[in-house]
Amino acid sequence: MPWHMGAGRGCSGHSTNLLNGVRDKFIFDAELPIHKPLNVTSIFGETWMLRAISVFGLLITAAGLLVNPAYAETPVEVLAVLKTEASATPGFQGFSAARGESFFKTKHSHDLSCSSCHTDNPAAQGKHAETDKLIKPLAPAANSERFTDMKKVAKWFKRNCNDVLDRECTPQEKGDVLAYLLTVPKN
Amino acid sequence: MALDFTNFVRVFAVAMLLMAAAMSVAYADDDDDDYKFNVNNATWKSECGACHVAYPPGLLPAESWRAIMSGLARHFGSDASLDAASADEITAFLEKNADTGKHELSDKPLLRITETRRFKSEHSEVAARHWKNPGVKSRANCGACHTTADSGDFSEDNVKIPR
Known part of the structure; x- marks a missing residue:
């Protein structure tokens, strides 16, 4: 199942009706043949997004440590x-x-x-x-x-x-x- | 043309030999190796170097360092007391890299580097007015003239006496 079709359910934890409306509009546009979105899951596998998120998180943490040396106390x-x-x-x-x-x-x-x-x-x-x-x-x-x-x-x-x-x-x-x-x- | 080239090679070879000879003379004359202390220990550097230049271990014999390290609570008039773990680590480092040469025979170990025979003979040519210079202030203030004392380099090339 392409990711965009499940958007209304899979990612709706924090969404409002207004946001859903926007997303529906987006899905509608995306369904047009010329704007067919890339199916990331089928290319990189199911864990791609998870890996990307954890790598991103690690990078942010490392950057934070570099910018602000971790002192024991304030x-x-x-x-x-x-x-x-x-x-x-x-x-x-x-x-x-x-x-x-x-x-x-x-x-x-x-x-x-x-x-x-x-x-x-x-x-x-x-x-x-x-x-x-x-x-x-x-x-x-x-x-x-x-x-x-x-x-x-x-x-x-x-x-x-x-x-x-x-x-x-x-x-x-x-x-x-x-x-x-x-x-x-x-x- | 061919002759010129051979000449050039000869001149070049002679020049190289002369240079090498000059350099070895220069090195033979240069005993600066004695004045570079390359040993390092992070705790020694940060603790001893907090108030004064971290004096290289090679400037005093082990018994002097032991005496100094056991009296840190009254260290030349200041409280320089340390936690036991840091003190032990620094003492071991100082002992391991201490001066092992012949030193003065005396009942008590010397505590001041400036009182060692070595210090006195090395500084015998320094005029009294330099020691009185406010920019020098004290004989213990190595960095006043030895611009690279912080990195353990006391070679004469890097001495700059403040005027």
């Missing part, structure tokens, strides 16, 4: 994890971007602040205070790689807080800083 998810940790502290009332900004720019121990290396503009490139090695922007708006890997976030908070404050930061402090960084626009 910065908002990281913030949610920090919030869960912070909630364990009695009196927790949420994160504050303003408090985070002040914490980020205030000098703590050793005359160091977060901005000593990351600069006062976290959307800009920073420089390691000791080695001069360039540091990519910290604000997620300016660098999509930031705060997308919980393990990495934990590693750097631990190291940098120890260097700048001589202690680890509290979940409240980390969350405030991330809340601030999420408000920093791309340069």
Whole structure:
């Protein structure tokens, strides 16, 4: 049976009466000898359409992965994890971007602040205070790689807080800083 | 005509021989092979290279690397602590490719590449003013002059001292 004759039944799952009307018109035109449509099934076999769909789907998925590298987490998810940790502290009332900004720019121990290396503009490139090695922007708006890997976030908070404050930061402090960084626009 | 061609072949052959001789002299004089470190490990590169140039393992003996890797929480004044799996992988890589030459006899392993005899002798001709240049900042800042330090190439040809 040519595919177009079954169109009214086989593909009608999502169709409306209006669409059926259009299709009927199309079928009518197609029945004219000069417009006889190609019978795909008879040429490529029954599974042709299925194969085409799966190949197409794979291509779309591959393209999607190439364009948008699959990060383990998003910065908002990281913030949610920090919030869960912070909630364990009695009196927790949420994160504050303003408090985070002040914490980020205030000098703590050793005359160091977060901005000593990351600069006062976290959307800009920073420089390691000791080695001069360039540091990519910290604000997620300016660098999509930031705060997308919980393990990495934990590693750097631990190291940098120890260097700048001589202690680890509290979940409240980390969350405030991330809340601030999420408000920093791309340069 | 035939004679001219034979002459040309002779001249060409002599030129080739001279060139080969000149090249082998140049190679004999060029010990830059010692200054190219081609070993690589992704974890070493990304972790050690996060804050400074990933110093090639061949610049320190294995005992120095072991001492450095066991004290990462206080790494030259910074917390550079790592998860155990990464630290183990990097330590193994450093040990495997460490400097095996003769080194200084001392009770404690040297932790700074800049204090090795090799570093000092290689840099003996570098004037003091270069070290004080803000663009150099520190003797540990290889990349300030060794433009290809990031790829492990410390050959003299690629040295450019900032003015």
